Amino acid sequence: MVLAGRTILDRVSFTVAPGSFTGLIGSNGAGKTTLLKTILGLVKPTSGTVSIGGAAGPRRDPIVGYVPQKIALEPDAPLRARDLIGLGLDGHRYGMTRPSARRRNLIDEILAAVNATRFADRRVGRLSGGEQQRVMIAHALISRPRLLLLDEPLANLDIGSSHEVVELLRRIATDQGIAIVLTAHDMNPLLHAMDRIVYIARGRAVSGTTAEVVRTETLSELYGYHVEVIHAAGRVLVAAGEAGEGKNARTPPAPPDSQVG
Amino acid sequence: MFETFMINAFETSAIVAIVSGVVGFFTVLRGAAFAAHAIPNGAFAGAAGASLLGISKLVGLGVFALVGAVLIAALGRRSRSDVATALTVALLLGLGDLFLSRSEEYSAQVFALLFGDILGVASYQIVPTALLGLACILVILMLYRPLLLSSVVPDVAEARGISPRWMDLAFLIILALVTTMAVPIVGAFLIFSLLIGPAAAARAFTDRPLPAMVMSSCIALVVVWAAIAVSYTTNLPVGFFVGSFSGLCYGLGRGWAIWGDRLRMSGRPAG
Ligand SMILES: Nc1ncnc2c1ncn2[C@@H]1O[C@H](COP(=O)(O)OP(=O)(O)OP(=O)(O)O)[C@@H](O)[C@H]1O
Ligand SMILES: [Mg+2]
Numbered sequence: 001m002v003l004a005g006r007t008i009l010d011r012v013s014f015t016v017a018p019g020s021f022t023g024l025i026g027s028n029g030a031g032k033t034t035l036l037k038t039i040l041g042l043v044k045p046t047s048g049t050v051s052i053g054g055a056a057g058p059r060r061d062p063i064v065g066y067v068p069q070k071i072a073l074e075p076d077a078p079l080r081a082r083d084l085i086g087l088g089l090d091g092h093r094y095g096m097t098r099p100s101a102r103r104r105n106l107i108d109e110i111l112a113a114v115n116a117t118r119f120a121d122r123r124v125g126r127l128s129g130g131e132q133q134r135v136m137i138a139h140a141l142i143s144r145p146r147l148l149l150l151d152e153p154l155a156n157l158d159i160g161s162s163h164e165v166v167e168l169l170r171r172i173a174t175d176q177g178i179a180i181v182l183t184a185h186d187m188n189p190l191l192h193a194m195d196r197i198v199y200i201a202r203g204r205a206v207s208g209t210t211a212e213v214v215r216t217e218t219l220s221e222l223y224g225y226h227v228e229v230i231h232a233a234g235r236v237l238v239a240a241g242e243a244g245e246g247k248n249a250r251t252p253p254a255p256p257d258s259q260v261g
Numbered sequence: 262m263f264e265t266f267m268i269n270a271f272e273t274s275a276i277v278a279i280v281s282g283v284v285g286f287f288t289v290l291r292g293a294a295f296a297a298h299a300i301p302n303g304a305f306a307g308a309a310g311a312s313l314l315g316i317s318k319l320v321g322l323g324v325f326a327l328v329g330a331v332l333i334a335a336l337g338r339r340s341r342s343d344v345a346t347a348l349t350v351a352l353l354l355g356l357g358d359l360f361l362s363r364s365e366e367y368s369a370q371v372f373a374l375l376f377g378d379i380l381g382v383a384s385y386q387i388v389p390t391a392l393l394g395l396a397c398i399l400v401i402l403m404l405y406r407p408l409l410l411s412s413v414v415p416d417v418a419e420a421r422g423i424s425p426r427w428m429d430l431a432f433l434i435i436l437a438l439v440t441t442m443a444v445p446i447v448g449a450f451l452i453f454s455l456l457i458g459p460a461a462a463a464r465a466f467t468d469r470p471l472p473a474m475v476m477s478s479c480i481a482l483v484v485v486w487a488a489i490a491v492s493y494t495t496n497l498p499v500g501f502f503v504g505s506f507s508g509l510c511y512g513l514g515r516g517w518a519i520w521g522d523r524l525r526m527s528g529r530p531a532g
Contacts (some may be wrong), residue, residue, distance in 0.1 A: 040420045042416075042419060042420065064420065066416075066420035067417075068414075068417060068420075071414065073413060074290075074292075074413075077290060077413060077464070078464040078467055078468050078469055078470055078473035079468070079469075079470055080469060083470055084413065087406065087409060087410045090406060091407060091410035091418065092406070092407060092410070092418075092422060092423055093406055093407075094404065094406070094407070095402065095403060095405065096402060096405050096406070096471075097405075097471070122468075123468045139414075
């Protein structure tokens with residue numbers, strides 16, 4: 001993947017299975033968003049392919065759901081959370097929305113599934129970042145995608161809510177057989193939930209189970225210099241070795257919490 | 262108050278108001294107020310050019326409005342759209358200046374294109390106004406859902422296969438149609454106030470998209486009819502009343518919203 005003459009990602013390859021939960025981990029600017037956009041077909045790879053459900057060429061319709069990193073909604077816009085979720089069902093179709101009991105039930109169901117019933121009738125632009133996050137997840141889920149891509153869904157959330165969202169997504173993946181791929185700069189909240197991890201650094205990626213990837217040897221090879229993977233209190237810290245090219249700890253030492261990985 | 266010219270005025274202005282309300286809903290939702298200002302003003306230059314060539318003003322308006330829409334969409338693709346919009350309107354108004362300097366158009370006619378001539382609408386203008394208005398409404402009804410989705414969350418819409426660039430172009434073309442329809446009736450400045458005021462006011466009264474769109478049209482209709490009636494009785498220009506009533510509605514909307522928030526706050530404890 002080359003953008004504006006810079007090579008952003010190179011030789012990145014991984015697969016996800018239905019019902020699996022994959023974390024795309026990398027620091028700021030590593031290329032996580034770029035990788036998701038490539039999967040969506042919004043940016044074209046310089047070389048290589050993406051195939052979904054056996055058919056080459058991604059995107060379109062309910063096959064892939066997407067929750068972007070930045071959601072900027074105007075506070076005064078006359079649009080309730082349930083209106084936006086309804087557009088997830090049929091927003092790509094021509095014509096007007098036709099209200100029906102079936103449509104309403106589907107929306108209510110999905111609202112309950114993401115725990116958003118409480119603010120379903122409020123203007124979506126006035127919801128908090130975390131509440132909007134849930135609405136966007138519901139928006140993506142209601143079309144029953146086979147693959148759900150979420151860009152930094154935990155970035156806005158406090159530890160409690162981020163735990164809740166991870167649990168929610170984990171459950172959706174298992175119950176509905178949807179392959180979920182989400183990006184994060186900190187892998188810790190995801191450790192216990194991920195089936196596979198794709199770790200991106202320096203334009204390259206390694207993938208596998210967390211046990212395979214999050215190891216001193218694997219990550220050192222990826223970074224091209226010695227990094228130390230430190231396990232402490234159920235958390236993982238990736239720290240640059242002695243001659244760390246001026247780079248310090250990759251994962252900011254988060255405040256201690258009760259989470260056990 | 263119900264002479265033929267007044268009936269014509271009420272009829273055409275009703276069409277203009279209803280269509281402006283519908284298109285205005287999307288204008289405000291997309292934050293496209295600047296484009297809604299630029300396209301009518303740029304199209305004004307087209308009318309000046311048309312009278313220089315001795316062809317129909319409607320053709321001049323239509324061509325310049327479309328050129329403006331396409332230019333804004335094409336330039337806005339690569340850079341910020343407000344810059345693209347500003348450059349487009351500057352270019353078109355520059356042409357307008359050139360055309361006016363070459364023509365013998367007297368200032369009353371130029372004035373009418375800027376501030377409208379609702380009371381001077383002739384019967385033959387009703388049909389083209391209605392046809393252009395109908396075209397706008399049909400396009401909006403057809404694009405309603407993708408346009409709504411693309412206006413609020415463009416990148417999610419794009420992931421669903423709705424190209425934001427095409428939606429942008431489609432919307433600007435709708436603005437060009439409204440412009441062509443409305444400038445001969447209410448003028449380049451007033452169409453702007455009809456596109457923004459009622460739609461901005463409507464969102465204070467409802468939090469749902471379709472009712473907001475319908476209410477926007479109703480407010481626009483009330484504003485224009487009231488303006489015509491008051492202008493008839495006071496002999497002051499219609500434009501003055503359209504502009505101020507439209508602002509007034511927005512003020513009322515804001516007041517209503519603040520009042521509603523207060524009520525809700527006193528109704529239940531914080532949280
Ligand atoms: N359109 C573009 N043109 C040129 N460079 C780009 C473009 N989009 C992204 N980049 C560059 O590609 C790199 C990866 O960007 P990307 O947005 O994928 O990072 P990220 O991993 O999502 O980071 P973050 O955690 O900050 O969201 C960055 O260095 C960015 O500057
Ligand atoms: Mg990103």
